[in-house]
Amino acid sequence: MTTNRVNSLEGALAARAGRVDVVLEIPLPDDDCRERLIERYGHALNFQGEALAEAVARSKGDSAAHLKEMVRRLAQRSILRGVSPLVSREDVEVVFSPDEVVRNSFKRQEETVRRHVIEQDDEDDSGCR
Structure with missing residues (x-):
């Protein structure tokens, strides 16, 4: 299980003892780390x-x-422009622009709260809850 929102899991972790072995917070990468990650990816x-x-x-x-x-996305853009594997500063500006990030965002908004309701069958005699 992974999350960038450890605080939102705190209650769930406490209520489900034995389901999670380790809670490990990994900080966001600094400038040097981001550069190495971009080069690696x-x-x-x-x-x-x-x-x-x-x-x-x-x-x-x-x-x-x-x-x-x-x-x-930078790789895809360079392919679409027919210059792969060359990434220009303009490619970076377009891909990292706020409008582009919002349009293609796979991150859910912080304000969004998802609630899942699991209804148990009253007939369930397994003894599990």
Whole structure:
């Protein structure tokens, strides 16, 4: 089980003793770490000029998983432009632009609360709850 919202799980973790062995908080990557992650995820890409530095700057506050997704989008953009594996600063600006991130976001909004109701069958005689 993974989450970027440890605080939202605290009650669930306490109520489900034995279901989770370890709770480990991994901090968001700093500038140096983000640069290394972008290079690793985009190992087949060639970042032109200041494109890598721009990606590092625009990704401040992003998780490693989000960085991986953004590098995938940079690769797709370079393929669509017919210049793969070259990534320009313009590619970075487009992919990391707030409008693009919102349009293609796979992250749910912080305000969104999902509730799942599990109804147990009254006939269940397994003794499990």
